[in-house]
Amino acid sequence: MGFDTSGLLPLSDALQGMLEQLACCCDSEQLPLPEALGRILASDIASPLAVPPFDNSAMDGYAVRLADLASGTPLIMAGKAFAGQPYQSEWPAGHCVRIMTGAPVPTGTDAVVMQEETQADGDRITFLAQPEPGQNIRRAGSDIGKGACVLTAGTRLTPREMPLLASLGVATVAVRRPLKVAIFSTGDELKPVGTPLAHGDIYDSNRYGVRAMLARMGCNCLDLGIIPDDPAQLRAAFIRADEEADVLITTGGVSVGEADFTKQLLDELGEIGFWKLAIKPGKPFAFGRLPRAWFFGLPGNPVSAMVTFDQLVQPALAKLAGQRFERPLQLQAIAAEPLKKSPGRLDFQRGILSQGPNGIEVRSTGSQDSAVFSSLSRANCYIVLERERGRVAAGETVTVEPFGGLLL
Numbered sequence: 524m525g526f527d528t529s530g531l532l533p534l535s536d537a538l539q540g541m542l543e544q545l546a547c548c549c550d551s552e553q554l555p556l557p558e559a560l561g562r563i564l565a566s567d568i569a570s571p572l573a574v575p576p577f578d579n580s581a582m583d584g585y586a587v588r589l590a591d592l593a594s595g596t597p598l599i600m601a602g603k604a605f606a607g608q609p610y611q612s613e614w615p616a617g618h619c620v621r622i623m624t625g626a627p628v629p630t631g632t633d634a635v636v637m638q639e640e641t642q643a644d645g646d647r648i649t650f651l652a653q654p655e656p657g658q659n660i661r662r663a664g665s666d667i668g669k670g671a672c673v674l675t676a677g678t679r680l681t682p683r684e685m686p687l688l689a690s691l692g693v694a695t696v697a698v699r700r701p702l703k704v705a706i707f708s709t710g711d712e713l714k715p716v717g718t719p720l721a722h723g724d725i726y727d728s729n730r731y732g733v734r735a736m737l738a739r740m741g742c743n744c745l746d747l748g749i750i751p752d753d754p755a756q757l758r759a760a761f762i763r764a765d766e767e768a769d770v771l772i773t774t775g776g777v778s779v780g781e782a783d784f785t786k787q788l789l790d791e792l793g794e795i796g797f798w799k800l801a802i803k804p805g806k807p808f809a810f811g812r813l814p815r816a817w818f819f820g821l822p823g824n825p826v827s828a829m830v831t832f833d834q835l836v837q838p839a840l841a842k843l844a845g846q847r848f849e850r851p852l853q854l855q856a857i858a859a860e861p862l863k864k865s866p867g868r869l870d871f872q873r874g875i876l877s878q879g880p881n882g883i884e885v886r887s888t889g890s891q892d893s894a895v896f897s898s899l900s901r902a903n904c905y906i907v908l909e910r911e912r913g914r915v916a917a918g919e920t921v922t923v924e925p926f927g928g929l930l931l
C-alpha cells in the first residue's frame with residue numbers, strides 16, 4: 524500500500540544470515556554454585572549420584588512387610604526411622620516400623636502405610652487398608668539416575684537450577700564469562716537524564732533501555748554515553764569499543780539521512796551491511812563487524828530500538844555468549860477491537876492480553892507510531908501481524924507473543 528516493500532528483507536532471513544556468521548566467543552571459568560546464578564553453563568552436567576540416593580518414605584506412617592499383614596492382626600511397633608536417622612535394629616516378624624517422611628525405608632520394607640490409615644493402641648498398630656506393594660516408597664534414582672544428563676551446555680542458570688544442582692552435591696560449575704557489550708547513543712539532540720534540555724533537545728532514552736536489556740541477559744555493559752554526530756568523535760568511540768568489548772551496539776544514525784557517515788566509517792574499519800527489514804517498527808538496521816567486535820546498529824526511534832533488540836539482537840547475543848536461545852512462545856488470541864495494518868511488513872504491534880468471556884483477548888495500546896514509547900510501556904505482548912495481512916477486524920484471530928524475560 525503506497526510504497527514498494529518488495530526489496531525489504533524478511534526478519535527470518537536477517538536472523539538466519541546473522542546467526543550463521545556468529546559463534547560463541549566467551550571462555551569458560553569455574554565458579555562456586557551461588558555465584559553462577561545468571562551465567563550460562565559451558566558444559567553438560569551429568570548427575571554424580573542417584574536422586575533420591577536411597578529408597579525413602581513419602582509419608583509419615585509405618586513401614587510394613589506385606590507377609591506380616593496377611594493374618595489381619597495388628598503389628599507391634601519395633602522402633603522408629605527418622606530422616607537422617609535410619610532404623611538399623613532387628614525387624615522381627617509381626618512387627619512394623621514407625622517412619623517419617625524422607626527416612627530411609629528399613630531393608631525388607633514392601634510399603635509404607637500412611638498414619639491416617641492406621642489406628643494405634645500403644646505399640647499395637649491396626650492397619651485399616653491393605654497397601655499396594657511399593658506404596659509411598661520413593662525409589663532410589665526415581666527422580667534422576669546416576670550419570671544422567673540433568674542440564675545441557677548453553678543453559679542459563681536461574682533460581683530453578685540452583686536447588687537442582689545443589690541436590691546433586693555440585694559445588695562448582697563451568698560457566699561462560701559474560702559477554703562484554705559496548706553501547707552508545709548517537710545524535711546531537713540527545714542529552715543525558717539529570718541535565719537541562721535546550722530547545723530542540725530530547726533525553727537519550729534508548730541507552731537506558733538497551734542497558735536494561737543487556738543486564739537482563741547477564742552481559743557486562745561498557746556504556747560510552749552519547750556521541751554527537753561528529754565524525755572524529757564517532758570514529759574514536761568505534762575504535763574504543765572494538766578494543767574493549769566483544770560487541771558494539773549503537774542506536775540512531777542508521778536511517779537513510781544519516782547512514783552515510785556510519786557506513787563510511789565501518790567500511791574503513793571493518794564491514795557493514797545496512798538492512799531494510801520487512802518489519803514494523805524497525806525498518807533500518809545495521810549489522811557488521813569491526814576488526815575484533817561485532818556491530819549492531821539499531822534505529823533511533825525508541826520503540827524500534829527496543830523491538831529490534833528483542834527480536835534480532837537478543838538471539839545474536841545469546842549465540843555469542845554461548846546461550847541456547849529458545850524462540851518465545853506465540854499464542855492465538857481474539858482481537859477485541861479493530862487493528863490498523865497495511866500489507867508489506869511483519870508488524871510487532873504492542874498489545875494488552877487479557878482473559879475475555881470467550882477466551883484470551885488482545886487490545887492495542889493505542890498509537891503504534893515508533894516514537895510513542897507509552898505504546899510499549901503499557902503493553903504485555905506483541906501482536907504479531909503477518910506481512911501480507913491488512914487491517915484486522917474485531918473478532919478475528921491474531922498471533923500474540925507475550926513479552927519474554929528481556930522486557931519483564
Ligand code: AMP
Nearest residue numbers: 708727728729775776777778822823824
Ligand atoms: P535517527 O535514527 O538517528 O535518525 O533517529 C530517529 C529518531 O529517533 C529521531 O527522532 C531521534 O531524535 C530519535 N532518537 C535517536 N536516538 C535516540 C535516543 N537515544 N533516545 C531517544 N530518541 C532517540
Ligand code: MG
Nearest residue numbers: 709710775776
Ligand atoms: Mg540521529
